[in-house]
Amino acid sequence: MNDEELLRYSRHILLPQIDLDGQERLLASHVAIIGVGGLGSPVALYLAAAGIGHLTLVDHDDVDLGNLQRQIVHGESSLNEKKTASAKARLSTINSTTLIDTIPKKLSEAEIFELTKRASVVVDCTDNFETRHLVNRACVLSRTPLVSAAAIRFEGQLMVWDPAVEGSPCYACLYPVDQPVEINCATTGVAAPLVGVMGSLQAMETIKIILGIASEHTGRLTTYDGLYNDWQTFRFKKRPDCPACGQS
Numbered sequence: 591m592n593d594e595e596l597l598r599y600s601r602h603i604l605l606p607q608i609d610l611d612g613q614e615r616l617l618a619s620h621v622a623i624i625g626v627g628g629l630g631s632p633v634a635l636y637l638a639a640a641g642i643g644h645l646t647l648v649d650h651d652d653v654d655l656g657n658l659q660r661q662i663v664h665g666e667s668s669l670n671e672k673k674t675a676s677a678k679a680r681l682s683t684i685n686s687t688t689l690i691d692t693i694p695k696k697l698s699e700a701e702i703f704e705l706t707k708r709a710s711v712v713v714d715c716t717d718n719f720e721t722r723h724l725v726n727r728a729c730v731l732s733r734t735p736l737v738s739a740a741a742i743r744f745e746g747q748l749m750v751w752d753p754a755v756e757g758s759p760c761y762a763c764l765y766p767v768d769q770p771v772e773i774n775c776a777t778t779g780v781a782a783p784l785v786g787v788m789g790s791l792q793a794m795e796t797i798k799i800i801l802g803i804a805s806e807h808t809g810r811l812t813t814y815d816g817l818y819n820d821w822q823t824f825r826f827k828k829r830p831d832c833p834a835c836g837q838s
């Protein structure tokens with residue numbers, strides 16, 4: 591690490607849980623962020639600032655006016671641009687040393703699998719059930735840790751799948767593939783800072799996984815109700831018949 595990096599990351603290096611070794615690990619890691627919208631914005635901003643060396647941003651959408659209420663990585667000057675290009679431009683102003691790949695299209699199942707194989711951690715910031723399951727299955731197959739969150743109205747939830755934790759249940763253990771939950775913020779609405787809360791938690795869990803700090807979120811669904819500032823945690827178990835991580 592050069593002098594400039596030592597200064598830039600000094601507040602991390604001061605933490606005994608990170609230190610020089612941990613910051614080197616962050617700099618050497620590759621995080622794939624699937625979806626660069628409400629959740630993906632704080633995830634990408636914090637991970638770039640924190641010194642993740644390589645980010646891959648995946649999103650097929652363009653920035654529209656209805657996004658700007660909460661998707662803070664984008665601005666008015668990026669309207670109608672690809673979200674990936676808009677986010678890359680903004681992140682480069684925060685940390686020009688972060689390598690940023692962009693994939694401005696919908697990925698096939700095979701392409702998602704190829705990406706998860708190359709990533710240290712995958713962060714699911716999508717807003718639809720089908721893609722969540724594709725990403726989950728790819729992560730289970732490639733044994734890549736997954737940090738998944740969702741946010742609608744004033745309600746958020748977070749879960750982590752980590753192959754390093756024995757018996758860690760996956761997203762499909764919690765939400766069976768054949769019972770779709772098709773609600774998203776385009777139909778229900780979402781409070782702006784909610785995605786900031788949940789996306790920041792995703793960035794935190796991603797950093798902890800890279801540092802090798804066992805995630806307390808593994809095997810637990812954490813929910814947050816912003817209206818009442820109410821946090822709850824539900825434990826859930828690996829399902830032997832899970833189509834993603836089960837024996838079959």
Ligand SMILES: [Zn+2]
Nearest residue numbers: 760763832835
């Ligand atoms: Zn499972």
